[in-house]
Amino acid sequence: MSKNSLSWIAVAPDAPYFIDGDGADWTPIGQNDAISWPELAGLFRRRDLPAVEAHLRWLVEHGVTCLRLMIEYAQVRHRYFERPAGTAVPAMVRLWDDLFAMCERVGMRILLTPVDTFWMWLHWRHHPWNAAHGGPLDHPSRLLLCPETRGAIKARLSFIIERWGGSGALFAWDLWNEIHPAQAQGRADGFGDFIADLSQHVRRLEQRLYGRSHPQTVSLFGPEWWTRPDLPIAEPIFRHPDLDFASIHIYRHGAIDDPRDTVAPALAMGEVVQRCLAEIADGRPFLDTEHGPIHRFKDKHQTLPEAFDDEYFRHMSWAHLAAGGVGGGMRWPNRHPHVLTPGMRRAQRAMAAFLPLIDWRHMRRASVAITVRGHHGFACGDDAQAVAWIVRRRALLPDGRVDRAPGKPARVDLAMPDGRYRVTDWDTEPGRVIASAEHVASGGLLRFTAEAVCGDRAFAVRRIG
CATH class of the missing domain: 3.20.20.80 (Glycosidases)
Structure with a gap:
């Protein structure tokens, strides 16, 4: 039909x-x-x-x-x-x-x-x-x-x-x-x-x-x-x-x-x-x-x-x-x-x-190690790109939701091969880009700082060149 x-x-x-x-x-x-x-x-x-x-x-x-x-x-x-x-x-x-x-x-x-x-x-x-x-x-x-x-x-x-x-x-x-x-x-x-x-x-x-x-x-x-x-x-x-x-x-x-x-x-x-x-x-x-x-x-x-x-x-x-x-x-x-x-x-x-x-x-996804002080996180990717998501630790309101008051900038450590990457910082609630910048991975670690995280945040990581 x-x-x-x-x-x-x-x-x-x-x-x-x-x-x-x-x-x-x-x-x-x-x-x-x-x-x-x-x-x-x-x-x-x-x-x-x-x-x-x-x-x-x-x-x-x-x-x-x-x-x-x-x-x-x-x-x-x-x-x-x-x-x-x-x-x-x-x-x-x-x-x-x-x-x-x-x-x-x-x-x-x-x-x-x-x-x-x-x-x-x-x-x-x-x-x-x-x-x-x-x-x-x-x-x-x-x-x-x-x-x-x-x-x-x-x-x-x-x-x-x-x-x-x-x-x-x-x-x-x-x-x-x-x-x-x-x-x-x-x-x-x-x-x-x-x-x-x-x-x-x-x-x-x-x-x-x-x-x-x-x-x-x-x-x-x-x-x-x-x-x-x-x-x-x-x-x-x-x-x-x-x-x-x-x-x-x-x-x-x-x-x-x-x-x-x-x-x-x-x-x-x-x-x-x-x-x-x-x-x-x-x-x-x-x-x-x-x-x-x-x-x-x-x-x-x-x-x-x-x-x-x-x-x-x-x-x-x-x-x-x-x-x-x-x-x-x-x-x-x-x-x-x-x-x-x-x-x-x-x-x-x-x-x-x-x-x-x-x-x-x-993207041939595999689990990617991620560390962010004060946050839980998950990430997956390959040697060219990755997706990461973090959420604040120990910041719960009385009803069980996360306190979305602006926190301190969060340093994200992501296990990625050496090279240059564009990291897009994504606000998951309204669905919008907060920032997009280039960063360099060295020693198998891509390190970047996210603006004050209100609750949770996602990141899209793409290799440049």
């Missing part, structure tokens, strides 16, 4: 980032959304298509390039993609026809996953794939093991590919949302075969129909990796030969899922990203595709104060980027109403404005 007005996204041939069809840098700036949440709810039964399209245009104007969406969001029973199993619901097909057409027009792309495993599990008694309703499966603890269910998954993927897979609005596939041992009767040794089967099915069909294929990943609920070291989880998530980029959902217990200040979550985000990069053997891209205060919202039934949440969001986004992730990660709103705040949108726009300062398609 697509006229292919948007070019397809691909992994850059020489760097762990993404490019568009013209070979230009492309970065996923966005968040998780759902077809039943407020900003996209007008799609269902075409209740208010103009409002949805206007919202998508507004997002693009704020630098948002990508939404992560589930083809079926099973929190409510009238959004099932199939009913009965194997028969697509006409209203849902029309909804996705409309959404893909809108995304083509406005320049938005979708990271698409075919199954909402969380709500499917919780509402299994209602799901069309349940054997009680004529589906193939008796219980979701065998989702990854049942051959008939595997056939249903591949049939759904085939339908999506044949109808919307030719569209450049499809950024990439998250072939399976939050693959989990509970879906394989407590085991993870079959993850690799499950991923290979879905991946090869999708790639073969796309190649046959369109002569190319979209990038692929499989997401993991992060805590399963670091709390279950007895299970073989890292290999299929970070190094599977059929996947193009790696992804987990960074819900670090306490610091991120129930934050008390806005600095500890950023430190947790950066540390997890660096740990993930250490697991990747072939230099593929990595990005967080879900994070947020899930425990505070879902279990404690509390919405973070907006000013606190805006800073928590911004800090984690920059820590993700500077630690070596692609973009700022993808927030699960975990707010009431279930949308991002205006302050979060400003933060997305500020990061989008910063991105052109780096030549991403040629």
Whole structure:
């Protein structure tokens, strides 16, 4: 159905980032959304298509390039993609026809996953794939093991590919949302075969129909990796030969899922990203595709104060980027109403404005040592360029936010090869250049002084000549 007005996204041939069809840098700036949440709810039964399209245009104007969406969001029973199993619901097909057409027009792309495993599990008694309703499966603890269910998954993927897979609005596939041992009767040794089967099915069909294929990943609920070291989880998530980029959902217990200040979550985000990069053997891209205060919202039934949440969001986004992730990660709103705040949108726009300062398609990122007295910091780069982000230590207000009163100038020490560099000092809150100057690295150390840092600061470093 697509006229292919948007070019397809691909992994850059020489760097762990993404490019568009013209070979230009492309970065996923966005968040998780759902077809039943407020900003996209007008799609269902075409209740208010103009409002949805206007919202998508507004997002693009704020630098948002990508939404992560589930083809079926099973929190409510009238959004099932199939009913009965194997028969697509006409209203849902029309909804996705409309959404893909809108995304083509406005320049938005979708990271698409075919199954909402969380709500499917919780509402299994209602799901069309349940054997009680004529589906193939008796219980979701065998989702990854049942051959008939595997056939249903591949049939759904085939339908999506044949109808919307030719569209450049499809950024990439998250072939399976939050693959989990509970879906394989407590085991993870079959993850690799499950991923290979879905991946090869999708790639073969796309190649046959369109002569190319979209990038692929499989997401993991992060805590399963670091709390279950007895299970073989890292290999299929970070190094599977059929996947193009790696992804987990960074819900670090306490610091991120129930934050008390806005600095500890950023430190947790950066540390997890660096740990993930250490697991990747072939230099593929990595990005967080879900994070947020899930425990505070879902279990404690509390919405973070907006000013606190805006800073928590911004800090984690920059820590993700500077630690070596692609973009700022993808927030699960975990707010009431279930949308991002205006302050979060400003933060997305500020990061989008910063991105052109780096030549991403040629940056072979690795962690870069950074030292700044009185600040925490993360940096990544190669021998020609780097991205760094710092945030003040021990300067918290009573509500957990960082005191943004002007501090002293900060001396930054960055491990870079000898040579001349241009350092652009970036204010992350309004999204603007504070200063840009040339500096010389000597003895493997690039040293420069940033003007008084109010809270946090980012830097783009590029070799001259």
